[in-house]
Amino acid sequence: MIDDHNDMLDLLAAYAVDSVSPPERARVEAALEGDPHLRSELDEHRAVLSVLAQAVDPYPSTPSALVWELISAEIDGANEVSPKLASVRDIQKQKRFTKWTATISFAAMGLALLLGVSVFQLQQERNTPAIETAIQDLLGDPSATVATLEPAGDLAAEARIVFGTDGVGYLYADSLPALDASRTYQLWAIVDDRVISAGVLGSDPENSPFQVVGDVAGFAITEEVAGGVPVSEGATVAVWLRNA
Amino acid sequence: MLALAIGQEEAVSPQQFSGTKDSEPSDANLVVAVARFDQGALSVLYDRHGTAVFALARRLVKSREIAEEVTQEIFMRLWNRPERFDPSRGALRSFLLADTHGRSIDMLRSELARKEREKKEHVMDVRHTADVESEAWSNVASDEIRAAVAALSEGERKAIELAYFSGYTYRQVAEALGEPEGTIKSRIRTGMKRLKGQLAAAGMTP
Numbered sequence: 001m002i003d004d005h006n007d008m009l010d011l012l013a014a015y016a017v018d019s020v021s022p023p024e025r026a027r028v029e030a031a032l033e034g035d036p037h038l039r040s041e042l043d044e045h046r047a048v049l050s051v052l053a054q055a056v057d058p059y060p061s062t063p064s065a066l067v068w069e070l071i072s073a074e075i076d077g078a079n080e081v082s083p084k085l086a087s088v089r090d091i092q093k094q095k096r097f098t099k100w101t102a103t104i105s106f107a108a109m110g111l112a113l114l115l116g117v118s119v120f121q122l123q124q125e126r127n128t129p130a131i132e133t134a135i136q137d138l139l140g141d142p143s144a145t146v147a148t149l150e151p152a153g154d155l156a157a158e159a160r161i162v163f164g165t166d167g168v169g170y171l172y173a174d175s176l177p178a179l180d181a182s183r184t185y186q187l188w189a190i191v192d193d194r195v196i197s198a199g200v201l202g203s204d205p206e207n208s209p210f211q212v213v214g215d216v217a218g219f220a221i222t223e224e225v226a227g228g229v230p231v232s233e234g235a236t237v238a239v240w241l242r243n244a
Numbered sequence: 245m246l247a248l249a250i251g252q253e254e255a256v257s258p259q260q261f262s263g264t265k266d267s268e269p270s271d272a273n274l275v276v277a278v279a280r281f282d283q284g285a286l287s288v289l290y291d292r293h294g295t296a297v298f299a300l301a302r303r304l305v306k307s308r309e310i311a312e313e314v315t316q317e318i319f320m321r322l323w324n325r326p327e328r329f330d331p332s333r334g335a336l337r338s339f340l341l342a343d344t345h346g347r348s349i350d351m352l353r354s355e356l357a358r359k360e361r362e363k364k365e366h367v368m369d370v371r372h373t374a375d376v377e378s379e380a381w382s383n384v385a386s387d388e389i390r391a392a393v394a395a396l397s398e399g400e401r402k403a404i405e406l407a408y409f410s411g412y413t414y415r416q417v418a419e420a421l422g423e424p425e426g427t428i429k430s431r432i433r434t435g436m437k438r439l440k441g442q443l444a445a446a447g448m449t450p
Binding site for chain 2: 063072075213
C-alpha cells in the first residue's frame with residue numbers, strides 16, 4: 001500500500017513535468033479526482049516549475065502584436081484566424097452544443113451553474129437620471145432587444161429587459177414584489193452555452209444595468225439569499241427565452 | 245471550480261473590466277470577468293502573462309512561430325474554459341505555465357516522433373540534449389534560484405532538465421542516462437521537493 005502510494009507520488013512528479021505516457025496520464029488524473037492530498041502535491045510541483053520556467057529564459061523576447069490580434073479576432077469570430085485555432089474552436093462548440101441542447105433549461109440551472117458561473121454585484125446606481133436616459137435611448141434603438149420575463153413560479157413577478165448589440169443592457173423591474181431583506185433577486189443569462197449570473201438585484205430591484213458579451217439565448221430571475229449565490233438554490237420567478 | 249471560488253471574491257461590477265487597466269483587479273477577479281465573456285479582462289491577463297507564456301513555449305519548442313501559436317491556444321483555452329482555473333489551487337501564472345508546458349510538449353513530441361521515424365539515433369539525441377541543457381541553468385539570473393538548483397544532485401538536475409525543459413518522457417530519460425525508470429521518476433520527485441525547500445528557505449515560497 002505504501003509502495004503503491006510512493007509509486008503514485010513518483011508518477012505524479014513525472015506527470016507534473018509532462019513526462020508520462022498517455023495511459024499513465026489517465027491513471028494519475030483518475031487518482032487526482034478523489035485525492036485532495038495528491039492535488040495539493042501537484043499544485044506544489046507546478047508552483048515550483050512556474051518559478052523555474054520564469055527563471056530559465058534564454059529568449060527575453062515578447063510575442064508579436066499579431067498574437068493578441070489573432071486571439072481577439074478568434075473571439076470576435078472573425079475569419080482571419082488560423083485554420084488550426086478555428087478547428088479547435090469548432091470542436092469545442094460542437095461539444096458544448098451537444099451537451100447543452102440536451103440539458104439547458106432553467107429548471108436545470110443549478111446543475112448547469114456548476115459548469116462555470118460568476119456572481120457579480122451590479123453597480124449601485126439604480127434609477128439615476130443617466131440610467132433612465134440610457135434605457136430610453138436603448139428602447140428607441142431598433143437594433144436593441146426588448147425581453148419580457150414572464151412569471152415562472154407562484155410569485156406574480158414580471159420584469160423587462162432591454163439590451164443592445166454591445167451586450168450592455170438594463171433590467172427595469174417594475175413589477176417584482178419586494179422581498180424580505182434577507183432575500184434577493186438574482187438575474188441570470190444564458191449566453192452561448194453557459195448560464196451566468198448577470199447580477200444580484202437586491203430585495204426590491206428597480207433599474208439595474210448589466211453587461212453580457214455573447215449571444216444571449218435567455219434570461220431568468222431567481223429568488224436567493226441576500227448577497228447572491230454562485231449556484232442557484234432558489235426558485236425561478238421569471239423567465240424569458242429567445243426562441244420560446 | 246471557478247464557481248466555488250466566486251464566493252471568496254470581492255463583488256465587482258462587470259463594467260469595471262471593460263477596457264480599463266488602471267484599477268488592477270486580481271487575476272482571479274479577471275478570470276471571473278472572462279467567464280462573463282469580458283474580452284477586456286482577457287486583454288489585461290494577456291498583458292500580464294502573455295510574455296511568460298510565450299517565453300516558456302519558445303524555450304521548449306524553440307520556434308517563435310510555434311510559440312506564438314501555443315500562446316494563442318493557451319489564451320483561447322482560458323477564454324473558452326475559464327472554470328478550469330481554481331484560484332484556491334495556486335496562482336494563475338502557474339496554471340497558465342502548466343498549460344503552456346503541456347501544449348508545448350505535445351507539439352515537441354509530435355516533432356520528435358517525426359524525427360525518430362526519420363532516424364534511429366534518438367537516444368543519442370537525448371544524450372546530446374543532456375549536455376546542452378546543462379547550460380540552461382547558466383541563464384538563470386536569480387542567485388536564489390541558482391543556489392536552489394545547485395542544491396540538487398546531478399541525477400536530480402538532469403532528470404528535471406531533460407523531462408521538463410526538453411520534453412522527454414521519463415522512460416526516454418532513463419534509457420539515455422542508463423538508469424532504471426523508477427529511479428528517474430524518484431529523482432524528479434525528490435528534486436522537486438528539494439527545490440521547493442530551497443526556494444522556501446530563500447524566501448521565494450512558490
